[in-house]
Amino acid sequence: MKKNIVYIILQLLFALPFFGKAQNNLTLEFNHLVGNKMLVLFDSTYHNSLNEPFVVNKFKYYISNIVVYNKEKKVENNGYYLINTENSNSQTIQLKTATKNIDSIAFTIGIDSAKNAEGIQTGDLDPMNGMYWTWNSGYIFAKLEGQSDSSKAASNYFNYHIGGYKHFENAIQTIYLKVVKPQETIHKIVIDVDVLKWFNGKHSIAINKIANCVQPGNLAKQIAENYATMFSIKAVQ
Amino acid sequence: MRIFFTIILFICFAILGTSFIYIAKYRPTPLKFIVPKGWPKPVYNLKQNPLTVEGFELGRKLFYDERLSKDSTISCGSCHQQFGAFATYDHNLSHGYNNSLTTRNAPALQNLAWQKEFMLDGGVHHLDAQPLAPITAENEMAETIENVIYKLQRDTAYQRLYKAAFGNSTINTQRTMKALSQFMLQLVSNNSKYDRVQRGEDSFNLPQKLGYEIFKQKCVSCHVEPFFTDFTYRNTGMQMDKYLNDVGRMKITSNNNDSLKFRVPSLRNVMITFPYGHDGRFFGLSNVFEHYRSKMQPIATTDTLLKNKLYLSNFQIGQLTSFLYTLTDSVFIKNPKFAPPNFSNKPYEHIH
Numbered sequence: 001m002k003k004n005i006v007y008i009i010l011q012l013l014f015a016l017p018f019f020g021k022a023q024n025n026l027t028l029e030f031n032h033l034v035g036n037k038m039l040v041l042f043d044s045t046y047h048n049s050l051n052e053p054f055v056v057n058k059f060k061y062y063i064s065n066i067v068v069y070n071k072e073k074k075v076e077n078n079g080y081y082l083i084n085t086e087n088s089n090s091q092t093i094q095l096k097t098a099t100k101n102i103d104s105i106a107f108t109i110g111i112d113s114a115k116n117a118e119g120i121q122t123g124d125l126d127p128m129n130g131m132y133w134t135w136n137s138g139y140i141f142a143k144l145e146g147q148s149d150s151s152k153a154a155s156n157y158f159n160y161h162i163g164g165y166k167h168f169e170n171a172i173q174t175i176y177l178k179v180v181k182p183q184e185t186i187h188k189i190v191i192d193v194d195v196l197k198w199f200n201g202k203h204s205i206a207i208n209k210i211a212n213c214v215q216p217g218n219l220a221k222q223i224a225e226n227y228a229t230m231f232s233i234k235a236v237q
Numbered sequence: 238m239r240i241f242f243t244i245i246l247f248i249c250f251a252i253l254g255t256s257f258i259y260i261a262k263y264r265p266t267p268l269k270f271i272v273p274k275g276w277p278k279p280v281y282n283l284k285q286n287p288l289t290v291e292g293f294e295l296g297r298k299l300f301y302d303e304r305l306s307k308d309s310t311i312s313c314g315s316c317h318q319q320f321g322a323f324a325t326y327d328h329n330l331s332h333g334y335n336n337s338l339t340t341r342n343a344p345a346l347q348n349l350a351w352q353k354e355f356m357l358d359g360g361v362h363h364l365d366a367q368p369l370a371p372i373t374a375e376n377e378m379a380e381t382i383e384n385v386i387y388k389l390q391r392d393t394a395y396q397r398l399y400k401a402a403f404g405n406s407t408i409n410t411q412r413t414m415k416a417l418s419q420f421m422l423q424l425v426s427n428n429s430k431y432d433r434v435q436r437g438e439d440s441f442n443l444p445q446k447l448g449y450e451i452f453k454q455k456c457v458s459c460h461v462e463p464f465f466t467d468f469t470y471r472n473t474g475m476q477m478d479k480y481l482n483d484v485g486r487m488k489i490t491s492n493n494n495d496s497l498k499f500r501v502p503s504l505r506n507v508m509i510t511f512p513y514g515h516d517g518r519f520f521g522l523s524n525v526f527e528h529y530r531s532k533m534q535p536i537a538t539t540d541t542l543l544k545n546k547l548y549l550s551n552f553q554i555g556q557l558t559s560f561l562y563t564l565t566d567s568v569f570i571k572n573p574k575f576a577p578p579n580f581s582n583k584p585y586e587h588i589h
Contacts, residue, residue: 116362117362117363118363119285119286119363119364119365119366119411119414119415120363120365120366120369120410120411120414120415121411122409122410122411126409126410126411127366127369127382127410128382128383128386128409128410130383132369132382134361134366134369134370134372134373134374135356135360135361135370135374136360136361136488136489137360137361137362137363137366138362168490168491168492169491216491217491
């Protein structure tokens with residue numbers, strides 16, 4: 001009898017870390033598209049609304065300050081996540097949150113000024129990830145690089161490095177997405193991310209006029225307003 | 238049954254015991270940061286990066302390690318030389334990767350704990366972020382952060398030093414920058430003759446005394462004591478160099494009012510940090526004085542204090558120069574603590 005009790009206690013001790021885990025996980029999955037085609041880096045040629053052909057070589061961006069709303073409350077997550085199209089593991093975010101009656105989510109593209117002003121960070125925020133300006137300290141919020149026959153830059157490259165957190169150049173964008181068909185429990189939200197919106201989300205950006213945007217300022221703010229429209233909820237599970 | 242309990246207990250004690258051993262292993266020696274008497278509190282948050290002897294030593298090794306550059310030829314110390322108060326001695330611009338030149342005169346590294354922004358245009362907002370700029374600049378060390386970390390990670394000597402400084406041998410950007418900061422924070426210059434006079438340990442001779450009086454009338458509004466800079470950005474009427482096209486502070490703020498503004502440099506150790514000016518265009522102090530009293534060309538963004546230039550007589554220039562000599566801190570530039578590891582800068586101490 002005594003022996004059994006010891007076993008039970010031991011088993012409980014081992015099981016402790018697993019308790020309550022399964023039910024409270026919400027996964028955000030980012031699904032990258034160009035218009036209605038899947039995004040494939042390097043190999044596929046796409047066309048923007050001005051019919052300029054382009055190839056995408058690099059596409060990554062920061063998601064932070066994720067807020068999940070349900071009827072009663074909102075749950076905030078203070079993580080910073082680098083979504084990188086080169087790395088499929090980075091395209092899902094696991095959140096610990098109540099999964100009942102979720103009606104909307106919100107998040108920021110970029111890094112808030114408080115975090116920007118701190119020293120050097122690790123993990124997704126490590127400047128080693130190539131999302132940091134060293135000559136004018138601050139994070140690059142989103143990066144889209146590729147080649148286009150319309151580009152008038154060297155090797156037909158186009159480089160859009162968008163960022164800026166100071167008040168006069170603030171390119172931070174907050175995205176708010178409503179769950180159209182609410183379910184009682186949601187474990188996964190699949191979010192479509194459309195690269196085409198970089199060129200026509202709100203302002204028209206022509207690669208043959210603008211092949212480079214690599215510093216904070218008005219142009220970066222415009223492109224940020226463009227890509228703020230690239231997210232939509234594809235499905236909930 | 239008893240044996241069973243004894244085994245369980247034994248295992249528990251064993252686990253507890255090893256954890257203590259692990260904790261006991263990481264005990265770095267704290268290093269005190271001494272704020273000189275009468276100086277303000279440092280701007281750098283020392284709580285976020287507690288100074289230790291091990292962290293400082295790691296930082297010093299990194300500071301003098303050429304492998305931080307693309308072809309392993311340039312270290313931080315290559316352009317920030319101790320005998321020149323950690324500026325590049327006798328160079329208007331510094332030498333970078335593959336015969337390139339920088340676009341600005343390397344500033345002296347001193348009293349950085351009190352400085353809020355870095356680079357002559359203030360583009361870098363934290364001391365920990367500063368080394369990333371010269372490491373990645375194409376005309377400086379031209380390396381990527383990724384490669385630097387990769388090279389360090391493969392060096393067992395560094396693995397040991399990181400473990401001693403931070404508790405385990407993880408080598409990442411954050412720790413590398415923190416260690417470099419630990420070294421740079423200790424670069425405090427406060428032992429010049431001027432400082433000794435302020436502490437009542439020494440006295441000025443007559444030209445130095447007269448020079449100090451003139452300094453307090455003519456220079457002190459921007460070169461504020463005890464740092465001899467107010468850390469602001471000002472246009473001193475220097476025309477833009479047509480090859481460098483350097484707009485200064487405006488590059489960071491995109492504000493036309495900041496055109497051709499650069500940070501007021503500290504005058505500490507000024508005698509050994511020549512040439513002068515943000516691009517090193519002034520060969521010596523006499524060129525600087527000549528600029529202020531006659532050659533400058535005030536434009537719209539030129540500092541209001543300099544709209545009518547800065548009148549200085551030959552006599553005043555002579556006395557001012559005498560005073561500026563008192564700002565050279567020979568204790569600082571000869572302190573073996575700041576020299577490359579295993580380097581003796583005392584050649585007269587030969588042991589036969």
